[in-house]
Structure formats: C-alpha cells, structure tokens
Amino acid sequence: MxxxxxxxxxxxxxxxxxxxxxxxxxxxxxxxxxxxxxxxxxxxxxxxxxxxxxxxxxxxxxxTFEQLQSLYTLDKNLRNAVMGAMLDLEEHIKEAAADVIASSFGVHQDEYLQFRNYRDKSKKKYCFSLAGIIETMKKALKTDKNPIAHYSSSHGIVPPWILFKSIYFSTIVNFIHQFKPAEQTKMVKHLYDPNSKIPKSVLPELMMDTLFVCLEYRNLAAHGGRIYNYECEKKLRFYQNPDSSLHGFNLLLLLLSFFKYKAPLEILEKALNNELNRHCSAFPEDVTYLGQILNVDITVRNTVWITNNSQKYHRYKHCSGILNAKGIDIKEADSQGYTPCKKCYK
Structure with missing residues (x-):
C-alpha cells in the first residue's frame, strides 16, 4: 500500500x-x-x-503543466455553465409545473396538495414518494421566511408558484413524475413545440428522462464533479435518436435542444464553444481526444452559424430557435454577405 x-x-x-x-x-x-x-x-x-x-x-x-491546467480550466468553466444553465432551467420548470397544478387543482394549498390529485408511483427513497413529497411541501408551508410567510399571513393562501420557490429541484422533478396523464400532457405542452417531429406518444417519457438527466448533471456540478467526460447514469427509454453515438455532454445538449425554452442550451453551447476554442488553439494535439470524449467535431476557428432562411449569422447554433444551422468561419460568412444577428451579437 x-x-x-x-x-x-x-x-x-x-x-x-x-x-x-x-x-x-x-x-x-x-x-x-x-x-x-x-x-x-x-x-x-x-x-x-x-x-x-x-x-x-x-x-x-x-x-506541459500548462496543458493539464488548461483542461482543468475547461472543465471548471463547463461545470459553472452547467450550474448556471440548470438553475435557469429549474426556474422555468417550477413555473411550468406551478401553472399546471394551479390550472388543474386551484391555487389553495389545501386543494393542490390533495393526495388523490396525483399518482402514487413507487420510489426507492421515501422523500421522493408521493407521500414524502406532499409531507415536504406541507412542512415548507410552516416556514417563517418570505415569500411563503407573507402569503400565508396576508392572504391565507400560498399558491404553487410561491411554494415551489422553496422546494428543491429534485423534489419538483420527482413530483412531476407523480403527475397523472392529464397534467403530464399539460407539462409537455409547456416544454415542447407542438410542431416538433418527435412522436407525441413518447414526449411524456422523454420529458421525464430529460429532467432526470438534467438533475444528474446539476447535482454533479454542485458537488464539483468532472463534467467534460461524464457519462450520465440515466438512459433514455422510449426516444431513440438515429445517431446512437450521442452520449455524455452532447446528449445533454441534444435533450435541451428539444425544449422550446433555449436559454439553458445557449448557456452551455456558448461555454463549450468558447472553452474548446481557447484550449484547442493553445493545445491542438488535444483536438482528437476532446472530440471523441465530447462527441463533437472540433474546428479551431471563429465559427458562426447560418441558415438558408436568413442572411444573418449567429454566435449560437440555436439562437432564437433556428433549426438546421450550419457552422462556417466568420470570414467566409462575411464574404458571402451575411451580417451579424442583433440578438446574439449585441
């Protein structure tokens, strides 16, 4: 030893x-x-x-030491980006779930926290069972901290969008998993484009798989875990992408790209593009390794994104929800008459 x-x-x-x-x-x-x-x-x-x-x-x-330290910095900045993206997504998911609950069961805690409103799916941990979740939420209602205390004392009502602010993301994700089909369908409508080519029959399962993958990455980032080469334990069940080679960080990007709300995806794409350009410009010998680990094609250049539907070029692949974007060098885009998008090139 x-x-x-x-x-x-x-x-x-x-x-x-x-x-x-x-x-x-x-x-x-x-x-x-x-x-x-x-x-x-x-x-x-x-x-x-x-x-x-x-x-x-x-x-x-x-x-060199500087090369290894640069890889450490790449991963640290990706981890910070994951944390920021997941906090942004968490707020969006909580608001969507609160809207679904309020529209289905009302805004009073005695109404929307009724056990009968939800399914009782078996969970390994009691805290994520339906009984455990409702117990957690009822305990949160007794706090003396605002905004819950203010709504409780001033209105006698704590609507779900106020209560959910004090509830952990893991609890909210497991709560959504307990939704009945009608409420899960409402959540799907909040999160996905109705014109999506993904079969509607698999969207509830895809939604839950995505939320559990995001939760896994959030927890990993929160505890200082290594991000760039992480392989998620949660696997997709019903949705199979034709490109079965997608995995790791690229799988997270794929799942986020299906959401209507693009901000978390844009945070991660920006960080990934910036870090790959920074590191691989200094250490081009790492291009092959990082390309394989992250499952991305790395070209060290100032890449912008264009489509056939506009003469604007974009800093981010999914800016404003654009689809089928093609990456080209910014000099080539300029030579072809493209001009910068005012949104992502403020």
Missing amino acids: NEIRYTTPSEQIQKLRSQNMIVIDEEYAEEQLFQCGYSNLIKSYRDPYIFISNGKKMYRSGV
Missing part, C-alpha cells in the same frame, strides 16, 4: 518533473497547485496525458 504524506507545491512539481512533465513557469505552477490542490488539478485531469511504464505513471513526451 502506497504511503500518503503531505507535500508542498514545490515538492509536487519535482514529482511531476520526475514523471516527465514539462513545467515551464514554476512560480505559476506552484500558485495553481496551492489554489486548486494536487488531487483536484493533477489526479483528476492527468489520464489523457499519462501512460504506465514499469508500474510508474509517466507523462507523454511534450506534455
């Missing part, structure tokens, strides 16, 4: 050099190791750059 002992950033750098890593700026490396930690920075992101020689981890020829 290997002994675990405390080492200083200076000692850690000497170890990295003994493993064939190039450290160009030792002062910068020490600062990064001190701020981020050897385990977070090195152990979590070294796999693409190492091989085993005589039982010892060694870095491939030419690998």
